[in-house]
Amino acid sequence: MLDQIHLLAAVTVLGVLEQAYFFLQVIYARRAFGISPPKISGPPEFERIFRAQVNSSEYFPIFLALLWQAGLFFHQGLAAALGLLYLYARYCYFMGYRASSSERLTPIYLSSGVLWILLAASALGILHFFLSHYVELNVLHLLTA
Amino acid sequence: MLDQIHLLAAVTVLGVLEQAYFFLQVIYARRAFGISPPKISGPPEFERIFRAQVNSSEYFPIFLALLWQAGLFFHQGLAAALGLLYLYARYCYFMGYRASSSERLTPIYLSSGVLWILLAASALGILHFFLSHYVELNVLHLLTA
Amino acid sequence: MLDQIHLLAAVTVLGVLEQAYFFLQVIYARRAFGISPPKISGPPEFERIFRAQVNSSEYFPIFLALLWQAGLFFHQGLAAALGLLYLYARYCYFMGYRASSSERLTPIYLSSGVLWILLAASALGILHFFLSHYVELNVLHLLTA
Numbered sequence: 001m002l003d004q005i006h007l008l009a010a011v012t013v014l015g016v017l018e019q020a021y022f023f024l025q026v027i028y029a030r031r032a033f034g035i036s037p038p039k040i041s042g043p044p045e046f047e048r049i050f051r052a053q054v055n056s057s058e059y060f061p062i063f064l065a066l067l068w069q070a071g072l073f074f075h076q077g078l079a080a081a082l083g084l085l086y087l088y089a090r091y092c093y094f095m096g097y098r099a100s101s102s103e104r105l106t107p108i109y110l111s112s113g114v115l116w117i118l119l120a121a122s123a124l125g126i127l128h129f130f131l132s133h134y135v136e137l138n139v140l141h142l143l144t145a
Numbered sequence: 146m147l148d149q150i151h152l153l154a155a156v157t158v159l160g161v162l163e164q165a166y167f168f169l170q171v172i173y174a175r176r177a178f179g180i181s182p183p184k185i186s187g188p189p190e191f192e193r194i195f196r197a198q199v200n201s202s203e204y205f206p207i208f209l210a211l212l213w214q215a216g217l218f219f220h221q222g223l224a225a226a227l228g229l230l231y232l233y234a235r236y237c238y239f240m241g242y243r244a245s246s247s248e249r250l251t252p253i254y255l256s257s258g259v260l261w262i263l264l265a266a267s268a269l270g271i272l273h274f275f276l277s278h279y280v281e282l283n284v285l286h287l288l289t290a
Numbered sequence: 291m292l293d294q295i296h297l298l299a300a301v302t303v304l305g306v307l308e309q310a311y312f313f314l315q316v317i318y319a320r321r322a323f324g325i326s327p328p329k330i331s332g333p334p335e336f337e338r339i340f341r342a343q344v345n346s347s348e349y350f351p352i353f354l355a356l357l358w359q360a361g362l363f364f365h366q367g368l369a370a371a372l373g374l375l376y377l378y379a380r381y382c383y384f385m386g387y388r389a390s391s392s393e394r395l396t397p398i399y400l401s402s403g404v405l406w407i408l409l410a411a412s413a414l415g416i417l418h419f420f421l422s423h424y425v426e427l428n429v430l431h432l433l434t435a
Contacts, residue, residue, distance in 0.1 A: 001146065001291065002362065006419050009359045013412050016352050020409075037391055038334065038341035044183065051183035054348075058199075061206040061351040062161050069154045072147065101182055119165075122158050129151050146291065189328065196328035203344075206351040207306050214299045217292065246327055264310075267303050274296050 007080035008071040011087070012064060018087050019060055022053040022094055045098075052097040052104070056090055059111075066118035073125030079118065086114040152225035153216040156232070157209060163232050164205055167198040167239055190243075197242040197249070201235055204256075211263035218270030224263065231259040297370035298361040301377070302354060308377050309350055312343040312384055335388075342387040342394065346380055349401075356408035363415030369408065376404040 002009075026049060030036065033046040040050060063086055071079035089111035096103035147154075171194060175181065178191040185195060208231055216224035234256035241248035292299075319325075319339040325332040330340060353376055361369035379401035386393035 001294075002419055003423070004146075005362070006416060006423065009363060009412070010416050010420075012355050013359055013409065013416060016355055016409060019352055037394075038337040038387075040341070047183040051185070057348040057351075058202040061202075061209065062164055064351065064355060065157050065161055065209060069158055072150070073154060097183075104182070119158065119161060122154070126151060126155050126158060129147055130155075133148070133151065149291075192328040196330070203347040206347075206354065207309055210302050210306055210354060214303055217295070218299060242328075249327075264303065264306060267299070271296060271300050271303060274292055275300075278293070278296065 004072065004076060007076050008068055008083070011067060011080050011083035015060065015063065015083070015087055018090060019056065022056050025094070026050055026053045048097050048101060052094045056094065063115065066115060066122055069122035070118045070125065073129055074121040079121065082114050082118050086111055086118075089114060149217065149221060152221050153213055153228070156212060156225045156228035160205065160208065160228070160232055163235060164201065167201050170239070171195055171198045193242050193246060197239045201239065208260065211260060211267055214267035215263045215270065218274055219266040224266065227259050227263050231256055231263075234259060294362065294366060297366050298358055298373070301357060301370045301373035305350065305353065305373070305377055308380060309346065312346050315384070316340055316343045338387050338391060342384045346384065353405065356405060356412055359412035360408045360415065363419055364411040369411065372404050372408050376401055376408075379404060
């Protein structure tokens with residue numbers, strides 16, 4: 001069983017490391033700008049770093065859910081590769097947002113695009129499983145027949 | 146193995162689509178009310194939409210965790226059906242909260258109720274597994290003996 | 291298959307119960323301080339409870355991701371035990387933060403420490419799988435040879 005998920009597990013752990021990096025940046029920014037918890041408002045420089053972390057945290061479960069469905073039902077290697085691309089886009093998003101609000105846009109489009117591809121792969125893979133399982137219809141056989 | 150999780154996977158992907166819909170509503174509301182990131186405060190109409198998305202995001206990992214435990218340890222079909230009901234209740238919650246704070250209450254009670262049922266199913270299923278695994282006690286056999 | 295995940299599933303359900311407890315504390319605090327949704331600012335006593343819940347929610351998917359990778363690729367029993375320790379640390383964190391901002395520090399260090407151990411266990415377990423799977427190198431055999 002681990003054979004079918006080890007690449008997904010590796011990307012998941014890398015994703016956690018990236019989240020940890022984002023959390024640390026917020027802690028450093030809190031010190032740099034003198035904003036102690038539970039306060040979350042401050043100068044735009046702080047709020048951009050804070051919001052970049054919050055946004056990344058909100059998308060993390062969505063990313064993991066799609067990574068694993070795409071990997072289990074479509075193709076593990078492809079899902080893992082897209083997962084790495086997503087983590088790269090998220091890193092660019094965080095660094096861009098820290099610099100200015102507008103610089104977060106290009107990487108957020110990239111990361112959203114990757115998520116939509118993972119979602120399409122998940123949906124196709126699950127649909128294929130439903131068809132072959134319930135209707136005994138094997139689409140790949142049809143295409144190659 | 147996919148046989149035991151394909152309904153859970155399908156509901157998971159539908160749940161991600163719903164989260165995507167909520168994120169888009171916040172983006173539209175930011176444009177409509179002229180509230181650029183990283184700002185998160187504004188008129189109550191905006192803050193209600195924003196908070197509805199944040200609350201749904203916070204509950205999403207909890208929902209997935211219970212959906213999958215209930216599906217794996219209790220009954221996949223029942224868990225998936227409850228999952229669809231939860232997603233419907235979340236949609237009503239979002240639309241209600243957008244209209245007014247009080248209109249979020251009925252659907253939030255429904256969605257919480259569904260989560261408690263999923264939690265009970267998970268707990269019962271896991272407890273049954275523990276009993277039959279460690280004490281070799283099969284409760285279903287006892288009941289039908 | 292359930293044999294390899296039942297302890298992880300049990301800790302996951304306990305974690306959801308803890309999250310439910312934190313959500314309830316915020317609802318009670320909203321009533322006690324008269325802060326109706328969608329408002330999220332108020333006296334420091336309220337904001338500490340609110341931020342303690344938000345922080346715990348942000349870490350919940352990270353915790354689950356590491357719990358499951360460590361349990362699947364390293365050792366289920368150890369991962370579950372560390373999971374229980376994490377949930378205990380989170381409870382101390384919530385109660386400490388409610389009392390004062392400084393009292394959240396010791397338990398947050400404990401909970402972070404547990405997460406880093408889970409991450410190390412996950413990484414080691416996945417690395418071991420990669421080595422034995424791709425290089426046919428069994429590290430444990432080497433060590434005991």
